[in-house]
Amino acid sequence: MGAARKLNVVSIQDKPAKVRVNLRAKPHRKIDMHQLPFVGRDHAQEESGGYCFWDVPFAGGFRGGLETGQAIAGMYLAHLRRVRHEKSYKLELGALIMGMMNRSPRNEEEHNSRKGQLMGFAGALDSWLRAAVDEFGEKLDTIDHEDLLAQANGGLDTKAADERFSRLLAKAGF
Structure with missing residues (x-):
């Protein structure tokens, strides 16, 4: 068997890397x-x-x-x-x-x-x-704020949110 060789890795760059500002x-x-x-x-x-x-x-x-x-x-x-x-x-x-x-x-x-x-x-x-809401936001007038509040609060429960996400992925075939 041949003798083990020790390799030293040496940088061949003379200049430090240029930092972009x-x-x-x-x-x-x-x-x-x-x-x-x-x-x-x-x-x-x-x-x-x-x-x-x-x-x-x-x-x-x-x-x-x-x-x-x-x-x-x-x-x-x-x-x-x-x-x-x-x-x-x-x-x-x-x-x-x-x-x-x-x-x-x-x-x-x-x-x-x-x-x-x-x-x-x-x-x-x-x-x-x-500007987009002013021009295209008619549907926003009919949003149920109670539903949005429930959705926001539902997202604060990690376990329940993870379960909903898993069901969504399964439904999508993942």
């Missing part, structure tokens, strides 16, 4: 959602190795975050308009929010930046939601 355009990505400047792996890494749907540096403080969040909302809304006739991931907004919430700010400035980004993003979407 800004968002960048990504027009060559295959999936529309992945082309958005705030989706990727430049500033955050998902544990699964996939793309982060809020790949935005937590920088600029609260006021800078407001501006960034508003701009990202505009990009997202333009994306929705652009892909409205295509099959797209129906939970994109949820993925964006989860991407933001799954990231942990490392200091007070990052914490304030994230708060500003969320407020700016939500504020910009709120304006569009209000």
Whole structure:
């Protein structure tokens, strides 16, 4: 038998990895959602190795975050308009929010930046939601608020919610 060899792994990079501070355009990505400047792996890494749907540096403080969040909302809304006739991931907004919430700010400035980004993003979407409700919201006038309250309270019971979800999956064939 041959003698065991010890291998040393050595980096051949002379330069440290470049850290991106800004968002960048990504027009060559295959999936529309992945082309958005705030989706990727430049500033955050998902544990699964996939793309982060809020790949935005937590920088600029609260006021800078407001501006960034508003701009990202505009990009997202333009994306929705652009892909409205295509099959797209129906939970994109949820993925964006989860991407933001799954990231942990490392200091007070990052914490304030994230708060500003969320407020700016939500504020910009709120304006569009209000316009949509005004234009297309007739059915909202007939919503039974007692049913919605019961549904909201039902979701607060983990065991019951898990059972309902399991039944839904079984019904769908999963």
